[in-house]
Structure formats: C-alpha cells, structure tokens
Amino acid sequence: MAKSIMHSKDDRTCYLCMLLRDDYSARVDLQEHHAMPGTANRRLSEHYGLKVYLCVEHHLVGPEAVHNNKRLLRLLQANAQIAFERRYSHEKWMEVFGRNFI
Numbered sequence: 562m563a564k565s566i567m568h569s570k571d572d573r574t575c576y577l578c579m580l581l582r583d584d585y586s587a588r589v590d591l592q593e594h595h596a597m598p599g600t601a602n603r604r605l606s607e608h609y610g611l612k613v614y615l616c617v618e619h620h621l622v623g624p625e626a627v628h629n630n631k632r633l634l635r636l637l638q639a640n641a642q643i644a645f646e647r648r649y650s651h652e653k654w655m656e657v658f659g660r661n662f663i
C-alpha cells in the first residue's frame with residue numbers, strides 16, 4: 562500500500578476535523594478514504610497515495626460526511642490534485658485522471 566501524500570496516518574487526526582474545525586485531536590474511529598471515487602480511480606488513488614483519514618462523521622455518517630456531501634467530496638478531489646501536481650505535474654494529472662478540479 563502506498564503512503565498518503567495528502568495526510569499522515571501517524572498522528573491519528575481526521576483530515577476534515579483539521580480543515581473545517583481546526584480540531585487536531587487524535588481519533589479512534591479513523592477510516593481511510595480514497596480521494597478519487599470510482600473503481601479505476603480508487604486504484605489510482607491508492608497507487609499515488611491520494612487518500613486521507615477521516616472520522617466516521619466526516620466519512621460516511623451525517624451531513625458533513627464526504628460520501629453524503631458533494632462540496633466536501635469536491636474539496637478533497639481538488640486537494641488531491643494539488644498534492645499530486647506538487648509532486649508530479651499538471652500534465653501528468655490530466656494524463657492520469659483526465660479532469661481538472663482546481
């Protein structure tokens with residue numbers, strides 16, 4: 562499994578608790594989320610480390626969960642693209658994912 566290039570697993574934080582609430586506390590309910598949805602893109606997300614760790618409330622359950630909230634899903638896609646392009650290039654992003662989210 563590739564290491565995430567978006568978020569470190571080691572400090573046990575939730576990516577969206579940090580981003581939306583300035584909450585850097587360690588969580589016990591973290592789940593791995595691949596930033597690019599869809600079967601093929603999920604595999605590519607894994608390959609390139611485009612994944613974050615989320616608390617249950619920000620992953621699957623409730624109005625601020627990425628799987629229920631288009632705006633937050635989109636935010637993670639944009640942040641994945643930024644992290645990817647910092648490491649590779651915009652051309653490579655378009656070649657691999659074929660769509661601009663920024």
Ligand SMILES: [Zn+2]
Pocket residue numbers: 575576577578579615616617618619
């Ligand atoms: Zn959270």
Ligand SMILES: [Zn+2]
Pocket residue numbers: 593594595620628
């Ligand atoms: Zn997910």
